[in-house]
Amino acid sequence: MIRSRRSYVVITVILVLLAVYFIFPFYWLTMGTTKNVSQLFQKSLLPGRPSHLMQNISGVFNYQGGVFLNWMANSFLYATVGAFVGVFVAALAGYAFRKYDFIGKRLLFIFIIAFAMVPGFATTLPIFMMFRDINLLDTRWAVLLPSFVNIFAVYMMVSYWNQVEDEVFDAAAIDGANDLTTFFKIGLPNVIPGFITLFLLAFVSSWNNFFLPLVVLNSRVRMPLILGITTITDPQGFPVYNLTLTASFFTILPLLIMFVSLQRYFKPQMYMR
Amino acid sequence: MTWISKAKLKSTLKAYLFLAPFLAVFIGLVVYPIGLGVKLSLYGQRGARMWYVGFDNYKRIFADSMFWDSFKIPLFLLLVQVPLMIFLATMIAFLYETRKGGGPVYRFIYYLPYTIPGIVSGLVWSYIFSDSMSPLSPLLSLFGLENIKLLTRGNVPGILLVIILWQFTGYTAFLVYSSLIAIPKEYSEAAQLDGAGLWQIAFRIKLPLLKGPMITLFIFNAIGAMQVFNEPWMLGNLVVLPLNYTPAMYIYNSAFSQGRFTYASAMGIILAVLTCSFSWYILRSAGRQILGRRH
Numbered sequence: 001m002i003r004s005r006r007s008y009v010v011i012t013v014i015l016v017l018l019a020v021y022f023i024f025p026f027y028w029l030t031m032g033t034t035k036n037v038s039q040l041f042q043k044s045l046l047p048g049r050p051s052h053l054m055q056n057i058s059g060v061f062n063y064q065g066g067v068f069l070n071w072m073a074n075s076f077l078y079a080t081v082g083a084f085v086g087v088f089v090a091a092l093a094g095y096a097f098r099k100y101d102f103i104g105k106r107l108l109f110i111f112i113i114a115f116a117m118v119p120g121f122a123t124t125l126p127i128f129m130m131f132r133d134i135n136l137l138d139t140r141w142a143v144l145l146p147s148f149v150n151i152f153a154v155y156m157m158v159s160y161w162n163q164v165e166d167e168v169f170d171a172a173a174i175d176g177a178n179d180l181t182t183f184f185k186i187g188l189p190n191v192i193p194g195f196i197t198l199f200l201l202a203f204v205s206s207w208n209n210f211f212l213p214l215v216v217l218n219s220r221v222r223m224p225l226i227l228g229i230t231t232i233t234d235p236q237g238f239p240v241y242n243l244t245l246t247a248s249f250f251t252i253l254p255l256l257i258m259f260v261s262l263q264r265y266f267k268p269q270m271y272m273r
Numbered sequence: 274m275t276w277i278s279k280a281k282l283k284s285t286l287k288a289y290l291f292l293a294p295f296l297a298v299f300i301g302l303v304v305y306p307i308g309l310g311v312k313l314s315l316y317g318q319r320g321a322r323m324w325y326v327g328f329d330n331y332k333r334i335f336a337d338s339m340f341w342d343s344f345k346i347p348l349f350l351l352l353v354q355v356p357l358m359i360f361l362a363t364m365i366a367f368l369y370e371t372r373k374g375g376g377p378v379y380r381f382i383y384y385l386p387y388t389i390p391g392i393v394s395g396l397v398w399s400y401i402f403s404d405s406m407s408p409l410s411p412l413l414s415l416f417g418l419e420n421i422k423l424l425t426r427g428n429v430p431g432i433l434l435v436i437i438l439w440q441f442t443g444y445t446a447f448l449v450y451s452s453l454i455a456i457p458k459e460y461s462e463a464a465q466l467d468g469a470g471l472w473q474i475a476f477r478i479k480l481p482l483l484k485g486p487m488i489t490l491f492i493f494n495a496i497g498a499m500q501v502f503n504e505p506w507m508l509g510n511l512v513v514l515p516l517n518y519t520p521a522m523y524i525y526n527s528a529f530s531q532g533r534f535t536y537a538s539a540m541g542i543i544l545a546v547l548t549c550s551f552s553w554y555i556l557r558s559a560g561r562q563i564l565g566r567r568h
Contacts, residue, residue, distance in 0.1 A: 008371075011368055011371055014368065015368060015372075015376065015379050018365070018379075018383065019379060019382045019383070021439065022382055022383050022385060022386055022439065022443060023382060023385075024401075025386075025394070025397045025398060025401065025439070026385070028397065028400075028401060028408060029397050032400070040405075040406050041405050041406060043406060043407060043408050043410060043411050044408070044411075045408050089294045089295045089298065090295060092291045092292070092294055092295060093291065093292050093294075093295035093296075095291055096287075096288040096289070096291035096292045097288075099288075100284040100285070100287055100288035100291075101281065101284055102281070102284055102285035102287075102288035102289070103277070103281070103285045104285075105288075108292075112299065113556055114549070114556060115299075115303050115304065115307075116552075116556070117496065117548055117549050117551075117552040117555075117556065118303070118307060118545050118548065118549065119496075119499075119500050119521075119541075119544055119545055119548050120500075121500060121502070121520075121521050121524050121525070121541050121544060122307065122310060122541035122542060122544060122545035123302075123303060123306045123307060123310070125310060125313075125524070125528055125534065125537055125538055125541050126306035126307070126309040126310040126313065126538065127302065127306045128528075129309065129313065129534065130305075130306060130309060145298070145302060146302050148298040148302070149295075149298045149299050149302050149303050151299070151303075154295060179287055179291075183291070204388065207390070208390035208391070208392070210390070210391070210392045210503055210506075211502060211503075211525075215525075215529070226390055226392050226393075229392075229393075229396075230392065230396070230507070230510075239510070241400065241405075241406065244396065245397075245400070248393045248396055248397065251390070251393060252388075252389050252390070252393055255388050255389065255390075256385075256388060259385075259388045263381075
């Protein structure tokens with residue numbers, strides 16, 4: 001009994017130490033938002049005294065005539081529209097694979113899945129050349145369009161649709177519902193939880209996507225937060241650490257709020273970087 | 274000779290109507306760009322002028338020591354970070370199991386870094402290790418280590434290790450834990466009756482059953498290691514890193530700092546082929562799982 005008591009304590013110590021490692025950068029970032037540059041250089045772990053939180057926040061929001069608000073609006077636009085279109089289009093495709101027996105079905109599915117693992121670095125460069133030729137560079141479409149393709153969502157949607165029983169579709173057919181009605185009124189409600197999960201995952205990955213906007217955007221007014229915050233400098237071109245930290249805090253805040261409030265929908269998948 | 278029935282033609286038409294929106298964006302923004310990338314990789318380029326050169330770019334890449342050097346970081350991550358992380362995550366998952374309800378508070382805290390974009394993790398950690406702001410240097414001076422420079426080029430691999438472990442260990446532990454609780458209770462109960470201890474059950478009974486998820490985890494992380502970009506990119510703001518620090522950075526810099534688009538395209542194709550061959554195992558089992566279910 002004593003031995004298991006001791007091992008319980010040892011395990012708790014390990015778990016707490018690990019928790020400190022995982023929490024520390026969040027803590028340091030939050031403290032950083034209350035400091036000006038000279039307070040940051042004091043390397044203290046405590047909040048800044050006097051607190052510069054308000055100055056930092058107004059500094060971020062007034063930076064270059066309020067471009068930060070543009071970044072925020074852009075991030076919401078890119079992530080919401082991109083995620084919704086991507087998952088909706090995938091729901092349609094998944095429905096086709098579930099409901100119909102059609103020519104080329106197996107081959108098409110394998111073909112689509114084969115492209116799932118192609119890295120962004122291989123497609124972004126030709127997309128840059130393509131968009132340059134059709135004058136889409138430095139437009140919002142240049143960020144939105146590539147996010148409409150969500151191969152992972154197609155794969156997941158096929159498996160969600162597979163869980164919908166045949167009876168559901170048979171009943172719809174008996175009622176004389178046409179295919180589109182069946183999809184919207186009868187099918188879609190059955191895959192809504194999966195839809196929400198995929199939407200959230202796509203939202204986060206588009207919110208966090210740095211490489212694509214880095215390549216296709218030039219104008220600061222069209223940048224999303226994730227790119228914008230890396231461009232914060234003083235008029236001489238030197239980084240402004242306190243503003244960058246405060247802006248980073250506001251970049252991750254929506255993600256943290258979403259994750260905490262919608263935790264039950266964030267089912268971890270084998271879905272990395 | 275088989276005749277395709279009218280019913281099948283009709284359902285084929287309907288199916289492709291539902292597939293049309295996806296196929297349009299998929300072909301326009303994935304298939305076509307890759308084809309274009311392959312085509313570009315076969316061209317020489319100077320400024321806006323391009324001409325067909327066959328496999329010259331590939332030949333030059335294979336002889337380009339900067340290209341091969343860029344794989345040092347992915348290789349380091351593959352050999353050190355990935356095994357270490359999967360090991361730590363498995364240990365953590367076993368620790369979760371010793372807690373009531375799987376230690377939901379710990380699971381939540383450990384998972385949090387995964388919700389943060391790589392750019393912000395890279396940024397915050399690069400500040401934490403920087404000379405001017407590091408909260409670690411007062412800590413080090415407690416141990417008599419004054420004026421130690423933490424963020425040097427030689428230390429960047431170690432710092433990357435700290436950042437990437439921070440980002441993905443909790444998430445990986447969550448995945449391992451989900452597979453662990455899916456193992457039927459009878460297995461460990463039977464072993465317990467035979468007098469096996471907690472850790473014996475963990476290593477002898479449960480670990481072998483996790484083989485499938487482990488292979489998948491390893492492959493996904495190997496792919497991630499090969500594509501690492503955001504974290505070194507952010508560290509590069511505070512410490513000078515070479516243009517070819519990772520393959521992705523070399524591709525980006527060749528294209529956009531040096532304007533060698535066709536050369537960069539060829540490197541992109543090589544990276545894509547490497548990635549796809551890594552992921553062959555996953556794709557095969559994924560296809561089998563989904564298509565085997567019905568029809």
